[in-house]
Amino acid sequence: MNDLPFAITLEVGSSHANRTGSWRVERPVYVDRMPPCNNACPAGENIQQWLFDAESGDYETAWRQLVRDNPLPAVMGRICYHPCETACNRVQLDEAVGINAIERFLGDLAIERDWTMPAPAPDTAKRVLVVGAGPSGLSAAYHLRLLGHQVQLVDGAAKLGGMMRYGIPAYRLPRDVLDAETGRLVAVGIDVRLNHTVVDVERERREGRFDAVFLGVGAQLARRVEIPSGDSSRILDAVTFLHQVADGDAPQLGRRVAVYGGGDTALDAARTARRLGASEAVIVYRRNRERMPAHGTELDEALDEGITMRWLSTVSRYEAGSIVLEKMRLNGEGYPEGTGEFEELGADSLVLALGQDTDLSLLTTTDVNVDDGVVEVSASMMASGDGIFAGGDAVPSERTATIAIGHGKRAAHGIDAYLAGQEPVVVPRHELATFERLNTWYYADAPRTERPELERARRQSSFDEIVGGLTEQNALFEARRCLSCGNCFECDNCFGVCPDNAVLKVGDGRYEINLDFCKGCGICAHECPCGAIDMVPELI
């Protein structure tokens, strides 16, 4: 139409001349925040990211994202105590996302599909000795290799895995899974030397011309206490007990087994005893449930299996198939003290699970500082000795496999920096993506998918895996429960809710604010489900 009447009839598009952006006093800015799961993961996994990939069914990409931080997803998907789920914001909505289950699903799928690890970086001609093939050692070796260094991994045992193999019972971690992942791990080009115990790390380093060393020797020495007992009394420690079971020559324990201690190892020992045929497995612990160091889920499963507890009790004597327990009470500070009351507990054997110590004799020729039986390390896991790093149970920290894997990774990067003669780079963390920043209306309520548990009967008598995995459908469902806290997941809300059409799609899931027209109303930020938009004041 050319002959439009003046003023009363207008052509489309003419409003673009009116740049309403000038009204704005605040502007929306897209941000990435630290999701609580990532924040809580000791292995430093980018959980939110691999869940994002898993949500679209792209499991290999998800797995590849996963193994950038953790080379043992199938293992961790079983034995990790998943602090990520404890931290998950979804807890406040319905239930945490089953991150651990999805991790295991991805790990198992990778084994099934034979996905291989990424190729190492070009050779740096630097040599690193890794002592101990437990979680920290394996992790360190893996990351060092991928960084292009030559790695020799030594361990006194006959097989890889350390405590994962010799401490954790098979019903929690099937050996084929462990073998598959450790095998794939070392296949990235790690020189493995088993049945070799390092007695003098300095000499080992010199002879092998290693530029740096990582100590992942773990805590293999069972603590013992003197218990008055008769000859007939059968007393052994949990570490040895579990190691023997793992090696396939389980000791005879009899019908009634008592386990002394309150950690996860105590539970493992008791549950293993049940599976070895003990009709009674009793755990004796000097404090109460609240103060028990073992993880709650483990205890629940144990009680489930018929393990019984003797809370607030200590073993004072063990004679003739009978243990004399002293009843304890907790004082004001919560420490147990004897009451002078005693009772008897019939037992054919007593397993001591009173904690482990680290054997650091290999350090005697070095000037590495050892304090309270463990190696002092810096933030990058560097010990005081030149080029010596350590991690896992050998350093001051909570002792879990996941933490050990995190140590291994951190140490690897520390070593990498050291070898390059640089200071280790500390990446600043994003601000935490808190629940308050979420607009949860957009998330439909959905219950968590529980992993199907084997029926109890079977569980008590065998070492079959207790906890089953997720079907693909369940895993997908579970992954899609992720709220993607603090990180855009392309829901198009900002694009749709802008009253001024001032949000642009700029391709591959990214958005931009058209500042020519954005009036700064803030609806996009308010309606962003995951809190990935901040409103920042305009500088006037």
Next chain:
Amino acid sequence: MTRQPVHFYQVGSFAVGNRLLDRAERTIQSDEARTDSLDCGHRACQGCGEALGARYALDAAMRATSGQLIAVNATGCLEVFSTPYPETSWRIAWLHSLFGNAPAVATGVAAALKVKGRAEVRVVAQAGDGGTVDIGFGCLSGMFERNDDVLFICYDNEAYMNTGVQRSGATPPAARTATTEAVGPDPGNVFGQGKDMARLAMAHGIAYVATATVADLHDLEGKVERAMLHHGARYLHILVPCPLGWGSASNETIHVARLAQETGLFPVYEAEYGVVTGVSAIRHRTPVDEYLSLQGRYRHLFGEHGRPDIIARIQDLADENIARYGLLDPSRVLSTNGAQS
């Protein structure tokens, strides 16, 4: 209801889009190729709910008619902020005549299209609450009664905003406006009988009547699409919060609209031929004070000289709606999202 349920618990249910869904299953607003019927550069206030509602509804209508659409607009905020000479924000064929005659003008447009044999072109008329329930009511009722082929959309912001927030026939009880000040023993608007326009429309027995808010886009777009499947007179009543007139934060426009629904004060449902056929159930029932306290127009009900008695009366109104429409009955939910089915 015909909407395909979305099975993704993460977001697909309620968010504008979802990368995990086929384009066809996402909202029209998530599509870069949407019409943007109401284009940027318009002069609506920050966070204007009406600007949002108009783009939502007309883009959906454009999609439903493959772009064969003519819109008639009554006088009011929408008209003033969208077409101040020399700039128009409309990307569609658009006509503004007067405040009270949009339904009749639309009838004329429809008649002209019919006589010219252009059946493919559809007509939408739109007005604010004043242009609908007050000054335009006569023409609207006539259009309904004749069953002219027009979809009439009311963008309800519950007062005369264009002239400075005066009370309209759609202003809720106790709300402060420039002509119902928050003073005296009965502050704010009277507790009248109200004028339930959607039910009045249903009383005409027309093919399709629905209510919606800017807070549930899937629902709103679905209703526009279904409305366009019918011929004859149809009515869509959309709640569009006005930050200026309601005294709410500009970034809470959608949030406030959502609470209007979640409290039960604004029942969201649809009806065919005078019979309610679907209801959007309340997902998280919310007491009215949570809704009221976000709005300056109700400020006089709170604080030390607050009026819990009035809040209680408003809660009663919400509860009546909940009972009347079964707003807590999940089986009645329009399955516009994956939370159901």
Next chain:
Amino acid sequence: MLRQIEGSRAVAETVARCRPEVVCAYPISPQTHIIEAIGAMVKAGTLSPCEFINVESEFAAMSVSIGASATGARSYTATASQGLLFMLEAVYNASGLGLPIVMTLANRAIGAPINIWNDHSDAMAARDAGWIQLFAETNQEAADLHVQAFRLAEELSVPVMVCMDGFILTHAVEGIDVPEQRDVDDFLPPYEPRHVLDPQHPTSIGAMVGPEAFTEVRYLSHLRQLDALELIPDLAARFAAAFGRDSGGLVHEYRTEDAATVVVAMGSVLGTIKDAVDRRRDAGDRVGVVGITTFRPFPFDAVRRALRGAETVIVVEKAFSVGFGGVLSTDVAMATHDQSLSLRTVIAGLGGRAILQDSLETLLVDGVQGRLDGVTFLGLDHDIVDRERQRIASQRRSGSTAENILGDLGVVASRIA
């Protein structure tokens, strides 16, 4: 073909032959016979394609016409009196949007007191609405004017109001030659809208215009009306050539050649005046008549020319501005401001009061002899007025003067004139 039919019927048939595509109306006396007839033709299918819409008010009637016209349909409606006032907002809107709607106005008085009879108060109320206003002297002219009105409206994108005296013309049965379809089709090309609602070429019609451009918009519509002053005589000439009749135009002069006293008037009263003039001519008075067909735009030049030789001008009008006086008189005075003549206003025929030939003759005589006041209310019953004035003065009586007068008069319907 000449037929003895009612004025309304003739207008309805003529409008139908103009092929309107959308017709809608709301009934009001004395317009009803027109829309009833058109409605019947649409129902019977003799007028097709056409949408006939029974609306709920005059406001809606004009609004529907606006929508239809803006969508490119030739639109027609008809109304009167209160109806015009009820739709007045939309009447202004139609001209503001430049929509070539044609509307018949069956002129009628405006209440209160409610009065269904003829005068020109309604047309005068819409005088400034931006419409072209044409006044028919006879039913033949009323019919003919509609054909010209559509062409005029569509050529200029201006709405046109054809005014015909209610009852006096609308209900009068006389010999009328309804324009033949073929001739109408030749005279009136299909409607080519200036701007139209079309999804293929979307535009925004009816923008808000501020101080920066409103004056220009108004001035432009003023110029379009001035263009009409050129186009109207041209159309009338072409119409005469095509139909063999003089109809329309700006003004008509009757025996003004040497007239010293000239009557100016609009509408059907001109016929009666012409008879009176003939009588006065017989009696030797130099009197004549100027009939104004085009009231808006007001044909200043044509009026000035027509009154060139006049010494006394008597404007007989069927409406007046309360507290002021003549409306048409004011326009005539403007047109003749530079001429030395004495201008007299005669207000006649209000609310259907019959205008009698005898009283018109008396008027002419008084005019010729210079005995006319500035403003005369023809046939005013001074006794009634005086009595009411006294009553008001005596007992501060409030309430409707009209009712008091009726009280004095007795039954109105019993009076013949």
Next chain:
Amino acid sequence: MNRALGVGVVPRQREGGQSMFQVRIHGRGGQGVVTAAELLSMAAFAEGRFSQAFPSFGSERTGAPVVSFCRIDDRPIRSREPVIVPNALVIQDVTLLHQVDLFAGFPDDGYLLINTSKNFEELGLGEFVRRFDSRRLRTCPATELAQEHLGRPLPNAALLGGFAALTGQITLEAIQAAIRERFSAVAGERNAAAAAAAYQLVNETTEEFSHASTD
């Protein structure tokens, strides 16, 4: 060129406007008063004369007093004033006699036709009518005739027959043609018949008068 109704026409001077014949019809709403004037004008038109019919406008209420007018002329009719001085006065309803000034402007030589089965004396008009030319005054039981022919008390068509007989301004045939044009076949015939009957009646009495006068 045909300058219908003389817009801008200069007619030849009239001889005192003698040729125009003006009729006024009084009755009540629902009695076809307006139709009567219309039919009369149609009949005149059919006979090649100029004619104009119009009602005394009012809201159309049954029973309300209604007046209609008809002008017949050999020249275009321009005047729009009501008929003040009727050449003929037709009264369809005698009950109006005492309410309305029916005889206003009625000239001494005017024609008068009243729908009644009574005579002027019985109507109490004996004194009044003496001033006039008795040959031009007639009563006619049009309602009875209507009842007889159409079974409904609609006197207008019949009165037009009487009018034709009384005034000679128009032929019965023209009246009947107009009636047939205006009404449906059956109603048309019956009304035409009623008109004919009235025509007869009035003619006969006219005959008597002429005889009487020649005696």
